[in-house]
Amino acid sequence: MDAPVTRLTREQRRAQTRERLLSAARGVFARGGFHGASVEEIASEAGYSTGALYSNFDSKEDLFLALMEREIELHASEIVAAVRDEASVSERAQGGARQWMALIEREPEALLLFMEFWAYGVRDPDIRPKVAASFAQARGVLTGLIADGVRDFDLELALPAEQLAIAIDALADGIARQKLADPDAVPDELMGRVLSMLFAAATRPATNA
Amino acid sequence: MDAPVTRLTREQRRAQTRERLLSAARGVFARGGFHGASVEEIASEAGYSTGALYSNFDSKEDLFLALMEREIELHASEIVAAVRDEASVSERAQGGARQWMALIEREPEALLLFMEFWAYGVRDPDIRPKVAASFAQARGVLTGLIADGVRDFDLELALPAEQLAIAIDALADGIARQKLADPDAVPDELMGRVLSMLFAAATRPATNA
């Protein structure tokens, strides 16, 4: 039908190989963690040899970091999209929370990968800044959303948006962790409810002095 | 002065050895994670041989699980103590939060260990129940504290205490994770503030119908 399998320029083939390796790495790292994953397993799951892997990445660590970069980029936009267009603070909170819980269920590997990234980064001074940066990015996104809400609904915050973002990020993270350890222990609507309550307590109508 | 080094009964010596091995394991597992730690390193850091280690524990995993059991038991009571005697809801929240932030600073290894335990358990069906149980234990403690508060200050909850406990646990966890990745990004008072706000939004004076 299509698939002129061999009619690819060098560049294209290389990109394809890289992509397939990353994609396999995602599964293997998620399944076994960084130390538990073997490059051999990754390469063969991608349909290549370890030689191919080392031709595309400097080391196991390099591959892992490249994967994390792709992964973080990928999910950053997803939550934003789910929040932007809702009509009220509480609806935005519910929307964001729902999206988050769905993400946990649909792609638990993403969570596992990020935890692995965290564990790796906390221990390695060279990596820690990268982990810190990705937290900062997440907080930045949340801070932006909060600022939007404050503007759109004419509110005042009892707490800097930055700090509220920290708390929300923490909440999302912690709920995900509990849910992955024991899915039945965490009701799906909890996140939305708590988020709404938090906003209720942290905001009030702006006093237009 | 004291230390009749060799005047120990077998049982005592064995207990001492076990204890020292666990103590060394704590450091090594925290430093490198489960896979990154070697039994050789643990044994030698404790001042023993690997033979001694295998005479006291069935396997690396067995040692790790024994360590986690001790560790969880140890910290469970600490938070409770910091909360019991405060005079108001908000003071209890602040007290608990302060204790938590202090714990993060004082013993980050405890956090790292628990994360490792989580990562290990989420992947292994035989271990997951143990991780779930320790989460349940933490939630149980928190639920009890919330119930105490509700009783002592005659309140009503907008949310089951169980679920509020999930949220608080999540918050504590997530804040700790961010703080370990980037200490400067998380102000120390944040946890207390958010907790107070959460309680403010989740409780109201009981209507004694």
Add this chain to the structure above:
DNA sequence: CTGTTCGGATAATGAACACTATCGAAATAA
């Protein structure tokens, strides 16, 4: 068409490591 470059395969290499078999010495029991 020819020579060169480059992506990827094959097959080693060397180290690390979980676990074990065996032994000595100290502690208990007789």
Add this chain to the structure above:
DNA sequence: TTATTTCGATAGTGTTCATTATCCGAACAG
């Protein structure tokens, strides 16, 4: 005292694994 149990040491064993040296064939440049 002597006999026996038991803790812990010594010194492997077999395996796994990240990384590399080498080579082949296809794509590109001339």
